[in-house]
Amino acid sequence: MNTNNMLLIDPHVHMTSRTTDDYERMRKAGIVAIIEPAFWLGQPRTEAGSFKDYFSSLVGWERFRASQFGIKHYCTIGLNSKEANNEALAEQVMELLPLFLYKEGVVGVGEIGYDDQTKAEDKYFRAQLELSKEVNLPVQIHTPHRDKKAGTIKSMEVCLEHGIAPDMVVVDHNNEETVKDVLDRGFWAAFTIYPNSKMGNERMVEVVKKYGSERIIVNSSADWGISDPLSVPKTASLMLERGIDPEDVRKVCYQNALDSFGKSGQMHESDWLTPANVDQREKFSDNSVLRGGQTPVVGDINTSGELDSNIVR
Ligand SMILES: [Zn+2]
Numbered sequence: 523m524n525t526n527n528m529l530l531i532d533p534h535v536h537m538t539s540r541t542t543d544d545y546e547r548m549r550k551a552g553i554v555a556i557i558e559p560a561f562w563l564g565q566p567r568t569e570a571g572s573f574k575d576y577f578s579s580l581v582g583w584e585r586f587r588a589s590q591f592g593i594k595h596y597c598t599i600g601l602n603s604k605e606a607n608n609e610a611l612a613e614q615v616m617e618l619l620p621l622f623l624y625k626e627g628v629v630g631v632g633e634i635g636y637d638d639q640t641k642a643e644d645k646y647f648r649a650q651l652e653l654s655k656e657v658n659l660p661v662q663i664h665t666p667h668r669d670k671k672a673g674t675i676k677s678m679e680v681c682l683e684h685g686i687a688p689d690m691v692v693v694d695h696n697n698e699e700t701v702k703d704v705l706d707r708g709f710w711a712a713f714t715i716y717p718n719s720k721m722g723n724e725r726m727v728e729v730v731k732k733y734g735s736e737r738i739i740v741n742s743s744a745d746w747g748i749s750d751p752l753s754v755p756k757t758a759s760l761m762l763e764r765g766i767d768p769e770d771v772r773k774v775c776y777q778n779a780l781d782s783f784g785k786s787g788q789m790h791e792s793d794w795l796t797p798a799n800v801d802q803r804e805k806f807s808d809n810s811v812l813r814g815g816q817t818p819v820v821g822d823i824n825t826s827g828e829l830d831s832n833i834v835r
Contacts, residue, residue, distance in 0.1 A: 523551065523752075523755055523756055523759040524759055524762070524763075525551070525552050525755055525758045525762065525771075526762070526768070527552065528552055528758060528768070528771065528772060528775070528776070529552060529776055530551070530552045530554065530754050530775050530776055531553065531554065531556065531557075531754070531775070531776050531779040532548070532553050532555075532556045532557070532741055532742050532751070532753075532754045532779075533556070533557040533692070533712070533739060533741050533782075533783060534557060534633075534662070534694060534712065534743045535556050535557070535558060535741065535742050535743065535744045535751060536558060536559070536561060536743070536744065536745035536746070537556065537584055537587070537588065537595070538558070538576075538579065538580070538584055539744075539745045539746035540744060540751055542587075542811060544744075544751045545587070545591035546591055547751070547752060548591075548593065548751055548755075549591050549592050549593050549823065551752055552758075553593060553754065553755065554593065554594060554794040555593065555595075555596065555779075555780075555789070555794055556588065556593055556594070556595055556596070557596045557597060557598060557629060557662075557779070557783060558584060558595065558596070558597045558598075559597065559598040559600070559630075559632045559633040559664075560576065560577060560580060560597065560598060560599050560600050560601075560602065560633070561602045561633055561664070561745070562602045562604045562605055563576070564746055564747075566605060566608065567605065567611070568611075570611060570614035570615055570617075573601075573614075573615050573618055574618055577618065577622045578622075580599065581597060581599075581625045581626070581627055581628060582806065582807075583806055583807075583809075585597075585627055586806035587806075587811055589800075589804075590800060590801075590802055590804070590810075590811045591800065592823040594789075594794045595627065596627045596629045596783065596788065596789050597629070598628065598629060598630035598632030598633060598662045599619060599622045599625075599628055599630075599631065599632070600619065600632045600633060600662075601615045601616065601619070601634065601646055601650065602633060602634065602637075602664065603634065603635050603636050603638075603646075603647065603664060603666075604637045606642050606645070606646035606647070607637075607640055607642045607643065609642050609645075612642065612646050616649060616650075619631075619650070619653060620653070620656075623659060624657065626788065627788060628786070628788060629659070629660065629783040629784075629786040629789050630659050630660040630661060630662045630786060631650050631651075631653060631654040631657070631659050631660075631661050631662070632662025632663070632664070632692075633662045633663065633664040633694065634647055634661065634662070634663060634664065635647055635663040635664040635665060635673075635677050636664075636665070636666045636673045636676065636677060637664075637666055638666070638668070639666060639669065639672075639673055639676070647677075647680060648680060648684060651680065651684040654686065654690070655685070659785075659786050660690050660691065660692060660782060660783055660785050661681065661686065661690060661692070662692050662694060663677050663681075663692065663693045663694055664694055664695065665677060665694060665695045665696070665700070667695070670695075670697065670699065670700060671699050671700055671703075674693060674696070674703065675700075675703055677693065678693065678703070678704065678707050678709055681709075682707075689708060689709075689710070690785060691709050691710065692709070692710040692739065692783070693709045693710065693711055693712065694712040694714065694741070694743075695712070695713075695714050695743070696711045696713050697713075698725070698729065701729060701733060701738075702733075705733060705736070705737060705738075708737075709737070710737045710738075710739055711737055711739065712738075712739040712740070712741055713729065713739065713740055713741070714741055714742065714743040714753075715740060715741070715742060715750070715753035715754070715756070716743070716748075716749060717748060717749065717750045717753075723753075723757050723760045724760070726757050726760075726761070727757075727760055727761050727766065730761060730766055730770060730774060731764075731766065735769075735770035735771075735773035735774050735778070736773075737778060738773075738774045738778065739774060739778045739782065740753070740754050740757050740758075740774050740775050741753070741754065742754055754775050755775075757775065758771050758775040761774075761775075799820075799821070799822055799823075800819060800820065800821060800822075800823065801818070801820045802820065803818045803820065
């Protein structure tokens with residue numbers, strides 16, 4: 523993997539489900555900032571309190587944990603489409619959202635949209651679009667895996683119906699079937715690079731060759747399933763190898779993520795361009811990422827993503 527020390531952003535990755543090894547590998551591969559969308563945890567939550575604690579960890583502990591490896595962590599907060607189908611719970615979650623959307627590092631309402639395209643999903647998708655206007659944040663849309671094309675088009679139509687500007691909406695999990703519709707309508711088109719399925723690296727190279735780099739964004743959506751938190755650097759590397767202009771690679775693997783979610787006013791390049799200082803002596807609510815006897819690392823991340831450490835003894 524060679525990206526010539528290019529700075530990278532992964533604007534869709536569920537770090538809560540990943541390990542510190544992942545953080546280390548991501549930073550070494552050039553990832554300087556990430557966005558963690560609120561989503562579902564693999565099994566349905568039964569209490570609003572579980573949502574509250576999860577949202578709190580996205581703006582708290584996980585943000586801290588990333589900082590301990592020299593990565594800037596941002597998140598989007600929302601009620602995911604799957605769990606929107608539990609209406610009694612959904613009502614309570616809707617009341618929690620405004621308490622979190624104004625927090626530092628929250629760059630959007632997400633990931634929201636359709637899963638099975640049910641009535642309840644539609645209701646809470648629309649309610650959250652209204653909320654996004656109130657708080658003036660971008661929207662991160664999860665498009666359905668089944669009946670994708672229709673679901674993607676419907677998601678965009680509903681946004682327009684609610685008077686949301688296309689450049690405030692990142693439509694995620696695109697493929698060759700949906701990309702043209704999304705770009706033609708002026709929305710941001712994000713692509714998830716799953717290992718061995720859906721958008722493979724090679725296919726992403728072809729998409730950029732065909733559609734260029736305007737409003738196209740690459741992410742990993744790595745989570746608790748089989749996924750790869752290095753999807754963005756690997757794709758950047760392959761694009762360079764296949765002769766895609768480095769400026770185009772920079773756009774789809776860095777700049778477009780910043781330009782879209784930067785509209786939140788919460789995400790600035792200066793957040794990470796000042797040398798990332800790592801101090802593993804720091805604690806969050808009395809907890810550190812270290813375990814007994816481990817030596818804290820303190821130092822700056824150099825341009826190769828390596829830690830120039832002064833080990834504290
Ligand atoms: Zn996701």
